[in-house]
Amino acid sequence: xxxxxxxxxxxxAWLGKGDPAxxxxxxxxxxxxxxxxMNPLDDxxxxxxxxxxxxxxxxxxxxxxxxxxxxxxxxxKGRISPLFKRAWFSRLWxxxxxxxxxxxxxxxxxxxxxxxxxxxxxxxxxxxxxxYDLGNYRKVISLQKDLSIYIRQHLHPDFRMKLEQRPRxxxxxxxxxxxxxxxRDKSAxxxxxxxxxxxxxxxALGIESFVPDYTKSVEEIYRQAAIMAILHDKSLDILFExxxxxxxxxxxxxxxxxxxxxxxxxxxxxxxxxxxxxxCGPTNPRYHFSTAQNYLHLRGKLLDTVTYRAETMxxxxxxxxxxxxxxxRGGTQGPSGEDRASLRDDRASLRDDRAxxxxxxxxxxxxxxxxxxWTNVSTWYAxxxxxxxxxxxxxxxxxxxxxxxxxGEARLNAAFExxxxxxxxxxxxxxxxxxxxxRTTTSKVMDPEEERSMRIMGKIKMGLYFHGAMIFSNxxxxxTTEEGYLGTGPDLIQHGDRIAVFAGLCMPFVVRPVxxxxxxxxxxxxxxxxxxxxxxxxxxxxxxxxxxxxx
Numbered sequence: 406x407x408x409x410x411x412x413x414x415x416x417x418a419w420l421g422k423g424d425p426a427x428x429x430x431x432x433x434x435x436x437x438x439x440x441x442x443m444n445p446l447d448d449x450x451x452x453x454x455x456x457x458x459x460x461x462x463x464x465x466x467x468x469x470x471x472x473x474x475x476x477x478x479x480x481x482k483g484r485i486s487p488l489f490k491r492a493w494f495s496r497l498w499x500x501x502x503x504x505x506x507x508x509x510x511x512x513x514x515x516x517x518x519x520x521x522x523x524x525x526x527x528x529x530x531x532x533x534x535x536x537y538d539l540g541n542y543r544k545v546i547s548l549q550k551d552l553s554i555y556i557r558q559h560l561h562p563d564f565r566m567k568l569e570q571r572p573r574x575x576x577x578x579x580x581x582x583x584x585x586x587x588x589r590d591k592s593a594x595x596x597x598x599x600x601x602x603x604x605x606x607x608x609a610l611g612i613e614s615f616v617p618d619y620t621k622s623v624e625e626i627y628r629q630a631a632i633m634a635i636l637h638d639k640s641l642d643i644l645f646e647x648x649x650x651x652x653x654x655x656x657x658x659x660x661x662x663x664x665x666x667x668x669x670x671x672x673x674x675x676x677x678x679x680x681x682x683x684x685c686g687p688t689n690p691r692y693h694f695s696t697a698q699n700y701l702h703l704r705g706k707l708l709d710t711v712t713y714r715a716e717t718m719x720x721x722x723x724x725x726x727x728x729x730x731x732x733x734r735g736g737t738q739g740p741s742g743e744d745r746a747s748l749r750d751d752r753a754s755l756r757d758d759r760a761x762x763x764x765x766x767x768x769x770x771x772x773x774x775x776x777x778x779w780t781n782v783s784t785w786y787a788x789x790x791x792x793x794x795x796x797x798x799x800x801x802x803x804x805x806x807x808x809x810x811x812x813g814e815a816r817l818n819a820a821f822e823x824x825x826x827x828x829x830x831x832x833x834x835x836x837x838x839x840x841x842x843x844r845t846t847t848s849k850v851m852d853p854e855e856e857r858s859m860r861i862m863g864k865i866k867m868g869l870y871f872h873g874a875m876i877f878s879n880x881x882x883x884x885t886t887e888e889g890y891l892g893t894g895p896d897l898i899q900h901g902d903r904i905a906v907f908a909g910l911c912m913p914f915v916v917r918p919v920x921x922x923x924x925x926x927x928x929x930x931x932x933x934x935x936x937x938x939x940x941x942x943x944x945x946x947x948x949x950x951x952x953x954x955x956x
Contacts, residue, residue: 411507413506413510414510415510415511416510416512417514418493418502418503418512418514418522419493420491420493420513420514420515421491421493421515421516422516423518427487427488427515427516428515428516428517428518429487430487430488431488431513431518431519431520432518433484433485434488434524434525434529435524437532485539486540486542488515489539489540489542489545489546490541494546495545495591496591496592497592497593497598497603498593498598498602500548500549500552500591500603500606501606503549504548504549504552504606505605508522508526508553509521513525522553526553543670544590544670545590547587548588548590551579552584552606555579556606556610559610560609580637580638580640580642581607581612582640582642582646584603584606584607585600585603585634585661585663586646586667588602588663589663589665589666589667590666593664596623596663596664597621597623597626599663599664600626600629600630601617601626604616614633623664624657624660627661627663628660628699631657631659631661632694632698635692639690640690641690641692641910644659644910645910645912645929646667647928648667648668648926648927648928648929649665649668650665651665651666652665657699657700657701657956658924658927658955659701659926659955668895673879673880673881674894674895676929677806677912681807682911682937683911683936683937683938684906684910684912684913684936684938685906685907685908685909685911685938685941686938686940686941686942687941689908689909690908690909690910691703691704691908691909691950692704699956700954700955700956702952702953702955703908703952703955704907704950704951704953705906705907705908705950705951706905706906706940706950706951707916707953708888708903708905708906708913709890709903709904710887710901710904711884711885711886711898711899711901711902712885712900713885713900714882714884714898714899715775715782715882715883716775717775717880717881717882718772718878718880719768719879720875721768722765766851767855769858773861773862774858776804776828776874776875777828779800779804779883780800780828780829782885783796783797783800784829786889788889789890789934790888790889790890790934791890791935791939796891797825799890799933800825801821801825801870803883803891803931803933804874805870805873805874806877807936808877816869817870817873820867820868820869820871821870823870824870824871824874839856839857839861840857840860880895880896882898884898884930886932890932890933890934891933892904892930892932892933893931894915894928894929894930894931895928897915898927898928901918902917903915903918903924905924905953906935906940906941907953912929912931912936913930913931913932914927914928915929915930923954923955923956924954925955925956
């Protein structure tokens with residue numbers, strides 16, 4: 406199929422029958438700029454033309470563009486976003502239609518409306534760079550967009566040279582792990598097609614793969630894909646994709662379930678790869694497979710054991726948190742002008758959706774209680790095993806995933822001190838903080854405990870840290886270890902699990918003993934005090950490593 410798409414005079418990407426919303430979105434993109442004779446990746450005129458058109462929209466020179474200008478100012482009503490709700494964008498097999506073909510030869514058709522793929526790609530990228538909200542665009546189109554560019558620069562050296570001159574577009578050939586990870590936002594009726602649907606892509610990129618065989622089980626195919634990723638990439642990063650909420654029970658623990666969503670996008674359970682962590686120190690990956698290729702033998706260190714796992718932070722309404730806290734701050738801080746008008750709109754919107762308001766309030770109160778419980782756990786210890794740390798400072802850095810950009814920020818440090826004082830205050834003290842004395846509830850939609858939490862969380866001094874910690878720690882649990890370390894990770898960790906660091910992997914992992922010296926991989930995790938290679942001190946070359954066998 407790869408050659409067919411690549412050599413085709415024209416490829417039609419059929420989105421289905423038209424409807425007013427989708428057709429309107431296509432017309433908006435087409436009117437934004439006429440790119441019939443331009444290439445957004447190698448023609449400076451494209452950028453100038455787009456800028457002029459968007460300026461026209463903002464100024465409202467034309468009636469049909471004025472509506473888009475208004476949307477751009479709010480960035481949320483989404484006249485273009487309905488296009489990306491079409492099933493075509495979420496199906497895996499459709500990726501090759503645009504990735505393998507010459508992007509100039511692809512026409513996207515919906516009903517009677519047509520738009521060139523290169524027009525759609527360029528116009529939407531420009532809108533994103535200017536803050537326009539395209540709904541779930543990034544989720545549904547990242548794979549198509551990236552692969553279109555990867556393949557073209559692989560096949561055409563002159564195109565690659567032009568990209569190198571334009572840093573914004575310069576993209577190196579991705580790893581197999583990266584491509585497979587992007588498929589998790591796609592769907593396929595046959596689960597084996599989550600891998601088979603990419604084999605033509607791998608061939609076009611010059612990556613050795615395998616022949617699709619539907620007589621093999623899903624588990625065999627997924628294991629084969631994981632092995633291919635490890636061998637081709639010369640990396641173990643595929644292990645960061647292994648943890649997910651609804652894995653197939655019969656899969657090898659180190660093999661990702663590509664038909665399960667995994668942790669991606671804004672899910673803070675996702676591993677922080679290629680960021681600032683370096684738990685493996687200076688080591689490179691060391692591994693081999695068993696004869697039957699069902700066990701993965703790794704070199705690493707078993708460092709510690711989980712002795713306690715606290716309750717999970719579980720905020721499903723995390724996107725509404727800003728609005729709720731802003732309302733409670735506004736109620737006591739006296740906003741003015743434009744902020745006051747916006748606050749009235751937020752309150753009116755919430756009044757119209759009491760059921761959702763009640764749900765968000767309940768979850769925020771639950772998050773407040775979970776954080777109080779986590780803080781209490783940190784007070785169990787008189788000291789901390791990492792040099793220069795106390796349980797208090799370890800908690801502060803752990804709940805924010807130890808973001809180096811905020812560690813020394815005075816405003817955040819002050820917010821943490823305020824937050825910590827609240828978390829360690831008695832119930833009577835919380836009443837005083839919330840009401841300034843005796844409890845006097847006023848809410849018709851919250852019980853007294855929830856109202857107290859809302860009033861306290863709305864206080865600006867602690868709100869900065871509380872909000873950040875809630876985002877970074879959402880859908881995770883806090884745990885402690887035998888040596889006294891604090892950590893957070895996905896809600897898969899159990900008492901008795903082991904903490905391991907593997908050569909070549911930037912974050913620690915939690916593994917579960919299964920007997921005979923073997924382990925099941927559970928998840929990656931943050932463990933404060935071993936994130937920067939401390940476990941390798943005095944063993945820089947990794948000479949004193951254990952062999953850890955993952956089943």
